[in-house]
Amino acid sequence: xxxxxxxxxxxxxxxxxxxxxxxxxxxxxxxxxxxxxxxxxxxxxxxxxxxxxxxxxxxxxxxxxxxxxxxxxxxxxxxxxxxxxxxxxxxxxxxxxxxxxxxxxxxxxxxxxxxxx
Amino acid sequence: xxxxxxxxxxxxxxxxxxxxxxxxxxxxxxxxxxxxxxxxxxxxxxxxxxxxxxxxxxxxxxxxxxxxxxxxxxxxxxxxxxxxxxxxxxxxxxxxxxxxxxxxxxxxxxxxxxxxx
DNA sequence: CATACGTTTAACGCGTTCGTTAAGTGAGGG
DNA sequence: CCCTCACTTAACGAACGCGTTAAACGTATG
Numbered sequence: 419x420x421x422x423x424x425x426x427x428x429x430x431x432x433x434x435x436x437x438x439x440x441x442x443x444x445x446x447x448x449x450x451x452x453x454x455x456x457x458x459x460x461x462x463x464x465x466x467x468x469x470x471x472x473x474x475x476x477x478x479x480x481x482x483x484x485x486x487x488x489x490x491x492x493x494x495x496x497x498x499x500x501x502x503x504x505x506x507x508x509x510x511x512x513x514x515x516x517x518x519x520x521x522x523x524x525x526x527x528x529x530x531x532x533x534x535x
Numbered sequence: 536x537x538x539x540x541x542x543x544x545x546x547x548x549x550x551x552x553x554x555x556x557x558x559x560x561x562x563x564x565x566x567x568x569x570x571x572x573x574x575x576x577x578x579x580x581x582x583x584x585x586x587x588x589x590x591x592x593x594x595x596x597x598x599x600x601x602x603x604x605x606x607x608x609x610x611x612x613x614x615x616x617x618x619x620x621x622x623x624x625x626x627x628x629x630x631x632x633x634x635x636x637x638x639x640x641x642x643x644x645x646x647x648x649x650x651x652x
Numbered sequence: 653c654a655t656a657c658g659t660t661t662a663a664c665g666c667g668t669t670c671g672t673t674a675a676g677t678g679a680g681g682g
Numbered sequence: 683c684c685c686t687c688a689c690t691t692a693a694c695g696a697a698c699g700c701g702t703t704a705a706a707c708g709t710a711t712g
Contacts, residue, residue, distance in 0.1 A: 551670085578672070580671090580672080580673085584670075588669090601679065602678075602679050602680065
């Protein structure tokens with residue numbers, strides 16, 4: 419577990435449909451474990467472990483408020499994953515000529531935007 | 536193994552650094568198993584199995600030419616993965632106002648481009 | 653303070669993954 | 683023909699992933 423890089427952890431986390439469903443749900447609003455468990459066809463401990471995996475991949479953060487633990491979507495790892503895949507975009511982006519430079523500029527802009535904190 | 540959906544297979548395949556390295560190499564040119572094995576710190580059977588995983592995820596296709604088997608990058612699954620992640624793009628695209636419409640247009644353009652086949 | 657609630661941790665089982673080495677296949681070359 | 687080259691398959695072992703149920707934990711609430 420020690421030698422696993424961040425990107426691998428992210429893709430590995432995304433490989434499970436249950437975890438993708440959880441991220442979809444968190445995209446709408448923050449939620450407690452019970453709320454996240456409700457639509458899922460498995461026990462709460464199972465969901466709890468999925469959340470642990472997502473947290474380890476930094477795809478979510480969690481805060482305890484009283485007796486509830488609310489999960490919050492963190493998008494930085496998703497951006498990393500998208501960035502990795504984007505290196506192949508030229509293969510299916512046939513209109514590359516007019517878009518490539520622009521996408522690069524976009525990425526750069528976003529990068530500088532998100533990094534000021 | 537039977538119930539695994541396509542997107543899960545793709546993310547699962549991408550979760551391994553070795554397989555990502557193979558895809559990187561294939562992005563430059565098609566290659567034989569020996570060529571792909573050369574830079575990798577493992578035996579050829581191990582690489583062969585990684586290729587099998589990538590083929591199963593439809594990330595590569597393979598053809599046998601005489602005694603060589605050349606692997607070729609297939610980008611459709613990468614596009615699917617990128618599309619899935621893109622649903623979260625609005626969360627980190629902070630400069631959304633000036634870029635969102637543009638990216639949407641870009642995506643639409645790409646979509647129509649790639650779909651004419 | 654005892655009890656319930658929300659959640660996590662522990663223990664277990666099972667199937668899969670990832671590496672190894674050794675043996676098998678199949679197309680060319682001497 | 684036989685041997686070699688390129689690659690795959692088989693067999694094995696250690697580690698991991700994903701689910702279960704049962705027990706523990708921590709924070710309200712009666």
